[in-house]
Structures are given as structure tokens and as C-alpha cells.
Amino acid sequence: MDIVATTKGDRRGPKFQARRQQLAQAALVTLAELGYARTSLREIAHNSEFSHGVVHYYFSDKADLITECVASFRELSTDAYADILAEPMTAEQFRAAVVERVSERVSTGWPYHRIWYDLRTQSMFDDALRDDVQSLFSMFYDTTWKIVSRYAELAGTKPAVGPELSYSMSDGLVQRAVSRYIHGDTEAIPALRRGANSLFDIIVPLNDHS
Amino acid sequence: MDIVATTKGDRRGPKFQARRQQLAQAALVTLAELGYARTSLREIAHNSEFSHGVVHYYFSDKADLITECVASFRELSTDAYADILAEPMTAEQFRAAVVERVSERVSTGWPYHRIWYDLRTQSMFDDALRDDVQSLFSMFYDTTWKIVSRYAELAGTKPAVGPELSYSMSDGLVQRAVSRYIHGDTEAIPALRRGANSLFDIIVPLNDHS
Structure with a gap:
């Protein structure tokens, strides 16, 4: 109950916010395990060291919790590809590093991928999730296009496919792999x-690949 | 209660099966509206002309109902593309007809699309859904490849992309459109x-398109 004591009377302060983030990080594990529909404040508390009362003190309801979880997510x-994007390398090295990273992320990070698939599907039924899903979508969309642009730049050429289709094609591929x-x-x-x-060949065709 | 009377004592008979199919078709509407997580035998009855008891007579539990719903689905x-696949036409006409059909299916059939996205995501959390989802997946996968093969055949060429990637790319595109x-x-x-x-250009490149 130490947590409550240190933040009581300071509900909007930085400590309160820090504790919310800490709880949201713990809640992500429950979300990844049970899925959105079965995740509740009670279930989160059950899977953590905190009481239902403590969880409820920090989050007004499930929607509030999910928003904080999405922020943690x-x-x-x-920054999943930030190091690869920043490092100087050849187009071939870059491509190999991206393929390696995405494979790793599916094989070790599949629970996080399924949170994303779950939330975006649930947002088709529940409009309350729309903004959270949109913010995640924008991030994945931007990351995909950064990877495509960087690869084209390193290869000294231009992408043959635009950002929207590049995203959709990659998304379909990764979702199938996770499943x-x-x-x-x-x-x-x-x-x-x-x-x-x-x-890579389709989106950024290279002369020596055709 | 007429339904129960006509099938009592004949639980595995064709009439019993016909009633199950009829109820499953009605249940699809609820599934499309509420999503898998919130669909229950009680909710199905609530949204239909049948009592909870009648629904329960025909389905032992939710899993049983979902399996029958998937069969209806x-x-x-x-046969969503069967007429287009069967009709004699040019490659260009075929492609235009497919693009028209998929657009129609999203704009008028999006509730059914979202059932599929919902079930396959839920199957990532609940192994009980696996076989039903696999049977739907196989159908969509086969349909995609039939369309690709037919287009290539009409155009007198071969697909440049295999069935697995053709499916994933199309799936990503359609899911994004539905969302x-x-x-x-x-x-x-x-x-x-x-x-x-x-x-189409990517999967089946034509000489006069490049």
C-alpha cells in the first residue's frame, strides 16, 4: 500500500503517472496472455502484485487502462528498428538485418504482435478503441516506410510501391507468420x-535482382 | 416450440441438422454485430425469434455454435468469385470484375469480413477455434490462388509470386480496407x-504493363 501512500493527494503528478506506467507495463503481460475481451482491472490485479483496489486507484476503468497499455506498447x-536504420551499412546488409529482426520479433515477441492484432480487430467492433489503434497503426506504418525508404536509399534507387501498399503487404505477411x-x-x-x-524485391526492385 | 416438437427424438437426423443450420445463419448476424467474445447462446436467442432453451437444445455450447456458424459462413x-471464375472473358475484363467484386464485398459485406478477422485473432488466444479458422483460411487461400491462376491463364503468362505470398499480400490489403x-x-x-x-500487376506482371 506504499504506492498509494506516496501518491495520494497528487493524482495528476509525475509520481502518479510513473506508477500508472509501471502498472500498465505489468498489465501488458495480462493483455498479451488473455486478449482484450477477457482483460479486466480485476484480472490485471490477479496477475500482479497489486490489489484490485490499487489498480482501480490508478485507472478509472478498462478503457483508461488500455490507453496506458497502448502507450507502453x-x-x-x-525503436524496434532504430539501430538498424541508424547504422551505416550496405543495402544487402540492411536487408539481411531487417529480415533477421522481423523474424526475431515474431519468434520471441509474438505475444506483443497478438495484442496489436487483437486491439485492431476489437476496434472494428468498439469505436472507443479507435484512437489508440490509430496511434499504433501510424507507428507501424511509419516504421515500414522508413525501412523501405532507407533500403531504397542505400541501394541508390526509388521504391516501386507506395507506403500504403508496402504497409498492407508487410502486415499481411507478418500476421500470417505470427498465426x-x-x-x-x-x-x-x-x-x-x-x-x-x-x-524487398517487389517493393524496391534492384537492377541486379531482375 | 414447434421446432423442438418436430425434431425431438431425432437429434442426429436431417431435420435436426437443418434447424441447426437455420439457427447458425441467424447467429451469424449476432456474431457479426457483437464479435466472438461477446457472443453467447443467450445473446443469440435474445437477437432471434427463439428462446434460450431452444438455442440450447440445438447447440451444446458456444464452441458447438461457432463451428456451425463457421460452416454457414x-x-x-x-462461391463468392465462382461466376467470375467460370465465365469466359479477357484478362482485362476478368481483372476489372475481380476488383469490382472485392470492392462490393468490402462495402456491403464488411460485417462478414470482420467475423473472419475476429475469429482468426481469437484463435491466437484460444486453441479451440483452430480447426474452424484453418478451414476458413484454406477457403480464402484457395480462392485467392484460383483468381491469380485464372488471371495468369487468361493473360497467357505465369504468376511471378507464389500462393502463400499472394494470399498474405491480398489479405493485408483487404483487411486494411475493411478497417x-x-x-x-x-x-x-x-x-x-x-x-x-x-x-495484379505485381503478382502477374504482363509485358504490356511494364
């Missing part, structure tokens, strides 16, 4: 690698 | 048309 995902991986398909990761390499 | 979707459409984006359908045409 954004923070976890936003296969979760269902125990041992071909999921090899197929993802092949698919990602093909997408 | 399969039946509704399996935009549901959220009231008036550019959803024009973007889908442009994207579908680009995908």
Missing part, C-alpha cells in the same frame, strides 16, 4: 524470411 | 481498388 515498439508460429507451425519463420526477401 | 463465402471502411474513411474503397490493381 508504443514505447516498446517504436502460424502460435499454432506451432515450424515452417512459420523460414516462410517469413522468404516472404520478407520477396517483398 | 463458409457456405456464404465459398478504414468501418471507421468511416471515404477513401477506403478507392484505395482498395488502386491496391488491388497494383497487386
Whole structure:
């Protein structure tokens, strides 16, 4: 109950906000495990060291909690390719590094991927999720286009496919890989690698590849 | 209670099965409206002319109902492109007809699309849905490849992209369009048309298009 004591009377202060973030990070684990529909403040408390009362003190309701979870999720995902994008390398090295990273992210980070698939599907039924989903979408969309642009730049050429279709094609590929991986398909990761390499060829065709 | 009277004592008979199908078709509407997580036998009864008892007579539990709903859904979707695939036409006419059909299916059939996105995401959390989702996946996968193969055949060429990636790319495109459409984006359908045409060019490149 120490947490409550240090923040009581300071509901909008930085400590209160810090505790919310800490709880949201813990809640992400529950969200990844149970999915949006079955996640509740009670379930979050049950899966954490905190009481239902404490969780409820920091979050007015499920929507409030989900928004904070999405903010944590954004923070976890936003720099997923930042090191690869920043490092100087050849187009070929860059492409290999991206394929490696996306494979790693599916095989070790699939619970986070499924949070995203879950939230965006639920937002088709529940308009309250719309802004949170839009903010995540923008991040993934921007990251995809940064990767495409950087690869084209390193290869000294221009992308043949625009950002919207580049995103949709990559998204379809990764979602299929996550689904296969979760269902125990041992071909999921090899197929993802092949698919990602093909997408690079399609989106940024190089003369020596054609 | 007429329904119960005519089938009592004949639980595995054709009449019993016919009533199950009839109820499953009604249940699809609830599933499309509320999503998997919020759909229950009680909710189905509430949205139909039948009592909870009648629904429960025909379905042992939610899993049983969902399986029958998926069967109805399969039946509704399996022939979605059959007429276009069967008709003799030029490659160009075929492509235009497919783009028209997929646009129509998003703008008028988006509730059914979202059932599919919902079920496949929920199957990432609940293994009980796996076989139903796999059967729907196979259908969509096969339909995509039939369309690609037929277009290539009419154009007198071969696809440049295999079935797995063709499916993933189309899936990403259509899911994005459904999401935009549901959220009231008036550019959803024009973007889908442009994207579908680009995908045809990518998957089956024609000499006179390059």
C-alpha cells in the first residue's frame, strides 16, 4: 500500500503517472496472455502484485487502462528498428538485418504482435478503441516506410510501391507468420524470411535482382 | 416450440441438422454485430425469434455454435468469385470484375469480413477455434490462388509470386480496407481498388504493363 501512500493527494503528478506506467507495463503481460475481451482491472490485479483496489486507484476503468497499455506498447515498439536504420551499412546488409529482426520479433515477441492484432480487430467492433489503434497503426506504418525508404536509399534507387501498399503487404505477411508460429507451425519463420526477401524485391526492385 | 416438437427424438437426423443450420445463419448476424467474445447462446436467442432453451437444445455450447456458424459462413463465402471464375472473358475484363467484386464485398459485406478477422485473432488466444479458422483460411487461400491462376491463364503468362505470398499480400490489403471502411474513411474503397490493381500487376506482371 506504499504506492498509494506516496501518491495520494497528487493524482495528476509525475509520481502518479510513473506508477500508472509501471502498472500498465505489468498489465501488458495480462493483455498479451488473455486478449482484450477477457482483460479486466480485476484480472490485471490477479496477475500482479497489486490489489484490485490499487489498480482501480490508478485507472478509472478498462478503457483508461488500455490507453496506458497502448502507450507502453508504443514505447516498446517504436525503436524496434532504430539501430538498424541508424547504422551505416550496405543495402544487402540492411536487408539481411531487417529480415533477421522481423523474424526475431515474431519468434520471441509474438505475444506483443497478438495484442496489436487483437486491439485492431476489437476496434472494428468498439469505436472507443479507435484512437489508440490509430496511434499504433501510424507507428507501424511509419516504421515500414522508413525501412523501405532507407533500403531504397542505400541501394541508390526509388521504391516501386507506395507506403500504403508496402504497409498492407508487410502486415499481411507478418500476421500470417505470427498465426502460424502460435499454432506451432515450424515452417512459420523460414516462410517469413522468404516472404520478407520477396517483398524487398517487389517493393524496391534492384537492377541486379531482375 | 414447434421446432423442438418436430425434431425431438431425432437429434442426429436431417431435420435436426437443418434447424441447426437455420439457427447458425441467424447467429451469424449476432456474431457479426457483437464479435466472438461477446457472443453467447443467450445473446443469440435474445437477437432471434427463439428462446434460450431452444438455442440450447440445438447447440451444446458456444464452441458447438461457432463451428456451425463457421460452416454457414463458409457456405456464404465459398462461391463468392465462382461466376467470375467460370465465365469466359479477357484478362482485362476478368481483372476489372475481380476488383469490382472485392470492392462490393468490402462495402456491403464488411460485417462478414470482420467475423473472419475476429475469429482468426481469437484463435491466437484460444486453441479451440483452430480447426474452424484453418478451414476458413484454406477457403480464402484457395480462392485467392484460383483468381491469380485464372488471371495468369487468361493473360497467357505465369504468376511471378507464389500462393502463400499472394494470399498474405491480398489479405493485408483487404483487411486494411475493411478497417478504414468501418471507421468511416471515404477513401477506403478507392484505395482498395488502386491496391488491388497494383497487386495484379505485381503478382502477374504482363509485358504490356511494364
